[in-house]
Amino acid sequence: MRDLWLDLSATTQDAILLVALLLPGAILAALLLRGFAPGPLVRALLWRFRWANAVFALLIAISVGSGLALIAQERGLRQGTAQAADKFDMVVSAPGSELTMMLAAVFLQATDAPLLDGETYQEIATHPRVKIAAPLAFGDSYERAPVVGTIADFVTYLSDGEIEGRMWTSTFEAVAGANAPAGIGDSFVPAHGHGDSAEEGAHGDAFTVVGRLPPTGSPWDNAILIPVEAVWAVHGLADGHAPDAESRLGPPFDARYFPGTPAVVVRAESLGATYALRSEFTRDAETMAFFPGAVLSDLYRIMGDVRQAMSALTLVTQALVAISVLLGLFILSRLFRRQLALLRALGAPPRFIMAVIWSYAAALLAAGTALGIGLGYLTAAVLSRVVTARTDILVQASLGWTEMHLAAGFLSAMLVLSLVPAWSVLRAPVLSGLRS
Amino acid sequence: MDNGLSLSVRDLTVAGDRGRSILSLDRLVLEPGVALGVQGPSGAGKSTLIFALAGLAASATGSVRWGETDLLSLSARRTAAFRARNIGLIFQDFLLFDELGAEDNASVQSLFAPRGRRPGLREQAGAMLDRLKVPKASRTVASYSGGERQRVSVARALAHEPAIVLADEPTASLHRAAADALTDDLLADVRARGRTLIVASHDERLLSRMDRRLHLADGTVREAA
Numbered sequence: 001m002r003d004l005w006l007d008l009s010a011t012t013q014d015a016i017l018l019v020a021l022l023l024p025g026a027i028l029a030a031l032l033l034r035g036f037a038p039g040p041l042v043r044a045l046l047w048r049f050r051w052a053n054a055v056f057a058l059l060i061a062i063s064v065g066s067g068l069a070l071i072a073q074e075r076g077l078r079q080g081t082a083q084a085a086d087k088f089d090m091v092v093s094a095p096g097s098e099l100t101m102m103l104a105a106v107f108l109q110a111t112d113a114p115l116l117d118g119e120t121y122q123e124i125a126t127h128p129r130v131k132i133a134a135p136l137a138f139g140d141s142y143e144r145a146p147v148v149g150t151i152a153d154f155v156t157y158l159s160d161g162e163i164e165g166r167m168w169t170s171t172f173e174a175v176a177g178a179n180a181p182a183g184i185g186d187s188f189v190p191a192h193g194h195g196d197s198a199e200e201g202a203h204g205d206a207f208t209v210v211g212r213l214p215p216t217g218s219p220w221d222n223a224i225l226i227p228v229e230a231v232w233a234v235h236g237l238a239d240g241h242a243p244d245a246e247s248r249l250g251p252p253f254d255a256r257y258f259p260g261t262p263a264v265v266v267r268a269e270s271l272g273a274t275y276a277l278r279s280e281f282t283r284d285a286e287t288m289a290f291f292p293g294a295v296l297s298d299l300y301r302i303m304g305d306v307r308q309a310m311s312a313l314t315l316v317t318q319a320l321v322a323i324s325v326l327l328g329l330f331i332l333s334r335l336f337r338r339q340l341a342l343l344r345a346l347g348a349p350p351r352f353i354m355a356v357i358w359s360y361a362a363a364l365l366a367a368g369t370a371l372g373i374g375l376g377y378l379t380a381a382v383l384s385r386v387v388t389a390r391t392d393i394l395v396q397a398s399l400g401w402t403e404m405h406l407a408a409g410f411l412s413a414m415l416v417l418s419l420v421p422a423w424s425v426l427r428a429p430v431l432s433g434l435r436s
Numbered sequence: 437m438d439n440g441l442s443l444s445v446r447d448l449t450v451a452g453d454r455g456r457s458i459l460s461l462d463r464l465v466l467e468p469g470v471a472l473g474v475q476g477p478s479g480a481g482k483s484t485l486i487f488a489l490a491g492l493a494a495s496a497t498g499s500v501r502w503g504e505t506d507l508l509s510l511s512a513r514r515t516a517a518f519r520a521r522n523i524g525l526i527f528q529d530f531l532l533f534d535e536l537g538a539e540d541n542a543s544v545q546s547l548f549a550p551r552g553r554r555p556g557l558r559e560q561a562g563a564m565l566d567r568l569k570v571p572k573a574s575r576t577v578a579s580y581s582g583g584e585r586q587r588v589s590v591a592r593a594l595a596h597e598p599a600i601v602l603a604d605e606p607t608a609s610l611h612r613a614a615a616d617a618l619t620d621d622l623l624a625d626v627r628a629r630g631r632t633l634i635v636a637s638h639d640e641r642l643l644s645r646m647d648r649r650l651h652l653a654d655g656t657v658r659e660a661a
Contacts, residue, residue, distance in 0.1 A: 037547045037554070044535035342531045343544075345492055346592075347520025349513060352548040430492045434527070 014401035021408035025415035029362065032355045041343075042359045045336050052335070053364055056328050060368025063321040064410060065375030067314040068403040072380040074307055076397025077387065078300055081107075084218035084393050085292040087158055089274050092116065092124055092281050093263040098290040099299070105136060105263040106292045107393070108146045108219040110194045118240075118258025120287060124266060125251055127280075129273035132157055133251070135261035137231035140190035140203065143181040146223045147174075147190040149231030151250045154265060158216060165211035171233065171249065174207040174226045178215040179392070182224060185209065190224075190234070203234040217394030232259045318410050325414055329361050329421040340425055341433025350426050357422035362415055369411045376403060440468035440632035441522065441599040443489070447498035450481070450488050459484045461498075461657050464650070468599075469630040471623065473637060473646030480652040482636035486604045489634060490523055491515040502600060520545060524593030524631075526622075528605035530585045532592075534578040538570050541577055542591040549596075561595035568621055583614030590618065594625055601626055603635045607642055615639060 005013065046053055085106045093101045094114035103109040125133035137149030152167050155175055165184045168175060176182050187206045192199040207226055215221055227249050229239040237259035241248045266289075268274040274291070281289035333340070340353055380397040387395045443466035450459040459481035466472055474482050488496045491507040500507045502522065507515060519525075532541045543561035546554040565572055568587040570580075577588055586606065593601060606622065607615035619642045626633045637643055651658050 035551060040536060040540055041533065041544075041547060044533045047535045338531070339533060342527075343548075344516065345490065345519070345525055346545055347516045347518070347523070348545075348548045349516055349520075429494050431487055431494070434487075434492075434531070 011401075014405070018401070018404055018408050021405055021412050023412070025362070025412045028358070028415055028419070032351060032358050036352050036355050038352065038356045038359050041339075041356050042363060045339070045356070045360050046363060049332065049335055052332065056325075056332070057364050057368040057371060059328075060321065060325060060365060061371035061375050063317065064369050064372025064407055065379055067317060068373065068376030068399055068406060069379035069383060069397075070310060070314060071406065072376065072397040072399050072403055073383050073387070073395070074303075074310060075400070075402070076380065076384055076395045077393075078303070080217065080388075080393045080395040081296055082293070084216070085296055087216070087218075088265055088292045089268060090266040090278055090289055090291055091263050092120075092266055092287055092289045095285060095288045098288065098295045101263055101288070102290070102292045102295045104138065105265060106218070107391075108138070108148065108223055110138065110146075111262075113262035115260030115262055116264060116287065117260055118253065118255030121253065121258055121261060121264060122255045124264055124281065125253070127277065129269050129277060130266055131269050132265070132267040134265040135228050135253075136263045136265065137228045137261060139194075140192055140231065140234070141194045142188045142190050142224055144195065145177070145180050145182075146194065146219075147231075148220075148223050148225050149228035150225055150265075151228060153250065155213070155225050157267060158220060159213045162214050163211040164214070165209075167211055168227055168249070169210075171227055171230045171239075172205055172207050173210045174224050175211040175213060176209045177213050177221040177223045177225070179221045180212075180224050182209045184212055188224070190226075205230075205234050215394070219392035221394075222392045228261070235259075314406070318406075322410075322414055322417060325365070326417055326420060329357075329418060330424065332360075333357055333421050333425050337425070337428065337433045338436050341428075341430045341436070344430045345434060353426055354419070354422040357425055358415075358418050361418035361421065365411055365414045365418065369407050373399065373403070373407055376407075439597075439599055439630040440470070441503040442466060442468045443600075443632065443634075444501040445489070445499065446501075448488060448500060449497050450484050450493045451495040459488065459652075461485065464657070466632060466634075466648075468632055469627075470648060471626060471633040471635070471646045473635050473643040473649040474652060475637065475643055475649060476652035478638075480654075482652055483604045485652065486602050486634065486636045490519060490525060490602050520548070520596070522599045524596070524598035524601045526586075526589055526593045526601065526603035526606045528608045530582075530589040530609070532577050532585055532588055535576055537572070537574060538565055538577055538580070538584075538588045538591075539572050541588050542570075542595050544592060545596050557596060560597065561591060564591040564595045567625070581614075583610050583618065586610055586614070586618055587621070590622055597629070599631060601631050601633045603633070603637075605637055605639075606635065607637065607639045616641060619645065 088106050091101060091105045094116055096113065100111055101113060104111040104113060121135060124130060132153050134150050134154030140147040155167065163175060182188050186209045189206050190203055192203060229249055233239050238257040239246065240253040240258050242254045242257055266277060268277050278289040281287045343353060377399050380399060384395040384397045445461055445464040448461040449457055452458040474485060476482050484493060487493050489500055496508055498508065505518060507518060510518065539562055542565055543558040546557035549557055568591050570584055570587045570591060577585055607618060610618060623645060635642060643649055
């Protein structure tokens with residue numbers, strides 16, 4: 001049986017689980033409604049107390065929607081960060097915090113990091129199993145967008161070779177990220193530093209944007225990339241090349257004129273080579289080599305506990321909502337106590353009375369849950385936009401099977417619990433109901 | 437035509453909320469097809485008697501025998517089934533579903549009747565509304581006059597052709613002309629079909645047209661003149 005289950009596709013498994021979660025409600029409906037036609041009465045009750053019902057359904061929707069959006073958002077954030085780090089196979093930097101260096105190199109978060117010297121860079125760049133060794137140079141910005149120095153090969157790799165316009169061919173040309181505040185043909189002068197403390201006009205040289213990257217879903221979309229030589233030059237440093245090769249852009253660099261880099265993004269010739277290179281460049285007190293994906297993975301593991309806490313909180317919230325819904329149903333069923341007493345006086349069997357109350361509750365719960373799914377979808381979409389705008393990490397949170405299972409589980413549990421108010425109506429004396 | 441059921445009540449007592457006896461009836465015997473009026477001051481227990489005869493008073497003890505069936509000895513489910521089949525109830529304030537039309541209200545029992553009986557019940561409800569001259573408009577009964585609403589209520593009580601009709605102050609919410617017209621129509625139907633009718637009322641014009649009258653006062657019951 002287990003093998004049969006494992007042989008099924010993930011989609012089939014999810015679909016079966018969804019049906020299984022909805023099954024208790026469906027079975028209840030079949031058992032309660034068999035042979036009866038309570039539809040007109042349920043519609044009448046829904047219409048009679050339409051405003052109370054609408055508020056009730058809306059409260060259910062908000063509760064379900066916020067729970068679903070929260071879970072979807074957490075998943076979207078994980079996927080977004082993983083996608084942002086996708087192009088960064090390995091980073092080599094001076095020993096320190098892998099997390100800090102990953103945030104600096106992949107997510108372009110400003111940091112003061114010690115530099116790797118020219119010999120070290122040379123060793124990495126000339127390693128036979130290295131395809132690209134891109135030095136990164138941070139520290140400048142333009143209109144709050146980071147200006148990053150690197151090499152053309154890395155820019156081409158980052159864009160999968162699909163640059164709009166062209167790659168830089170001279171020191172003071174730039175390629176802008178998809179969302180950067182400068183377009184092709186624009187000129188800009190980088191400020192020294194970032195944010196409010198950035199010094200405008202500290203560097204006098206103007207750059208011209210000659211190309212634009214396609215969207216990558218990472219903070220690099222907001223960055224402006226320039227030749228690493230230009231970063232060094234505007235800071236009054238050697239430009240990485242010997243005086244007789246000063247007009248050269250990109251590798252090879254001359255170790256004697258290499259001012260240093262906080263991080264080198266490495267692309268190896270194969271996956272096996274990446275592991276070998278990490279081992280080779282992990283040296284005490286010299287270099288630290290790490291996989292951003294692995295650092296993120298560790299982060300997710302820590303966040304996993306947070307996620308469990310979030311899931312537990314969501315469940316607690318749903319349980320509280322369930323209690324509120326039950327109390328609401330008790331109150332609502334008292335509102336039409338007289339109509340129900342009339343039906344009992346006319347000889348309606350107890351199962352029919354239960355069917356009316358339960359169908360009424362089911363209609364509100366189903367409407368609230370369906371509305372909640374829509375609301376959750378919208379909330380997740382809005383939150384994704386906000387997070388993307390604030391972090392430049394492309395977060396595409398959307399409702400998936402997990403959220404559908406949660407909604408179906410909530411609905412099914414509530415449909416079962418709705419029997420309690422339905423049953424309690426039968427315990428009330430008919431006479432007092434008729435005279436109420 | 438004699439479709440009614442006989443009634444035999446013995447030692448019927450109904451207790452109120454705190455166990456206080458609110459109705460006590462040692463003996464009442466009614467032939468099938470008889471129309472009985474129950475009169476008495478407010479609070480004498482007229483409505484309680486009507487509900488007890490319908491098996492709706494949970495605290496009732498004794499015996500209420502309709503034909504061969506002792507209603508008080510049945511389970512709640514069987515009592516409900518007996519009511520659905522044999523009793524038509526009419527209330528002072530109509531007790532209609534305001535959001536439904538006249539036909540839906542009159543045929544409300546079809547919603548829990550066996551599937552095979554549903555079309556017949558709806559048909560009978562429609563015919564009953566025609567007989568009582570109630571407009572079967574598509575609008576809801578909320579817009580009907582008091583007289584029309586009570587006629588819908590009567591149609592609901594008679595649509596399933598019950599052997600017994602129990603009415604609690606059926607004319608109390610109507611003006612005189614509407615009350616008289618309703619009395620005429622109700623009695624015409626009951627007598628034509630031989631149903632047993634018991635009416636609790638203050639309406640002397642209605643009571644005067646009953647075959648027998650019962651007077652309830654101070655916990656005692658006597659046959660009225």
